[in-house]
Amino acid sequence: MGGLRDELARQGGAGLNVRFGATRGPGHIALSPLYLGGFLLRMVGLKATGRLDVVHINLASAGSTYRKLQIARFARLLGVPYVLHLHGGDYPNFWKGDQTALSRNIRKMFAGAARVVVLGDTWRNFVISRAPEVTENIVVLPNAAAQPTLPHVGGGERAHILFLGRIGDLKGVPQLGEALHRMRHLPNWRATIAGDGHVEAARAKAAEYGLAERVELPGWVNGARVAELIASADILVLPSFTENLPLSIIEAMASGLAVVATPVGAVPDIVKDEETGLLVPVGDVEALAAALTRLVEDKPLRQKLGAAALRLHRERLDLAPYAKAVGEVWIRAAR
CATH class of the missing domain: 3.40.50.2000 (Glycogen Phosphorylase B;)
Structure with missing residues (x-):
């Protein structure tokens, strides 16, 4: 996301007005509710002033999911479409697809997304296996990295x-x-x-x-x-x-x-x-x-x-x- 922010700035925003916000934040995990609360309030303010068209939600396992469930629920309440961007490598072990409340809520979060971004075909197949109703909304988009600023010289003789x-x-x-x-x-x-x-x-x-x-x-x-x-x-x-x-x-x-x-x-x-x-x-x-x-x-x-x-x-x-x-x-x- 840092690279994306830099690239958008380099391109002059590419015709988009993009704001980045943290829901976990730096420091102790005990502070994360403050960041999450601040993010939700920011959503309300932007929506009230007509400056919120879509929310991009980066998603991984454990605490990330618990926070993002709240953001997705809030977005639905505000009538704001959201994009889920799945990053967690261990997500199949976290979202088991069973009938627990957590699995049902995760499926609802995916089903409510306007788009679901995954990093490869393996992850597309995984999401479909858990929530077939999102099939048409999945976008496969690999991660990216900037071109290096340093020339490649290698290790020499060794x-x-x-x-x-x-x-x-x-x-x-x-x-x-x-x-x-x-x-x-x-x-x-x-x-x-x-x-x-x-x-x-x-x-x-x-x-x-x-x-x-x-x-x-x-x-x-x-x-x-x-x-x-x-x-x-x-x-x-x-x-x-x-x-x-x-x-x-x-x-x-x-x-x-x-x-x-x-x-x-x-x-x-x-x-x-x-x-x-x-x-x-x-x-x-x-x-x-x-x-x-x-x-x-x-x-x-x-x-x-x-x-x-x-x-x-x-x-x-x-x-x-x-x-x-x-x-x-x-x-x-x-x-």
Whole structure:
């Protein structure tokens, strides 16, 4: 959403008057009711002054859904159409489609949406399986990332393997550590595993594997540092167990990195095995190590996959066409 806001500003609003607001907000979770209440009051004020045509609701699991149920209900009361934008990678485990009150309310929220935006065909099929009545209102729109501001230079003589994400089991970091351990005999690589989460445990494991000098774990890094890491990397690896459509993969593609990922969520929509990256089975350490070894040892293959990924980004995953597509969704929803 930050990228979308910047792109709309760059385009001069693209003929739209868009306001962004938080319902969770920074700081302690106890403060979120204040942000939610403020958002609802803002909706009332805008509606009363004739300045609210459509509400865009970003949706994920747990607390996000509980807040967004209130916003959707409020929008219906005000007679304002709303767009649901599903981001949560674990949503099938959260919205079980049973007869509980939560599942019924989520289905009502989806059924009341003027448009439902999902990030890939997998998610379109999932939503239809839970709420068939929304089939005609679903729009498949992958995430997008801006073109990089830093030139891609890569890792030089040693291939630089990069992981970006929360360090823990769901992102497959234990499997990544084991795969790198199996590659320790190869001299021409180094790795950076960046993100928050179980950082100290991962550092301890790297030391146990004898990889402390080759694997850097800087912890959480800001946007500027992420850009530097991508510019200096050759391979982006994300062996997750669950995802929707990770922005880190799209950012890597924007710089022409070769991608190794698992076929979860909408990842296979953009990472085509042997075409725009390499796909490995979830939890398969041997396959992960083999894919990374191939890319470390075969520079032409890295370059071929990275070039194809770069072309895909410019054609489908850049922010400029994304902002236009989102704007079209809003306009249709408001009719």
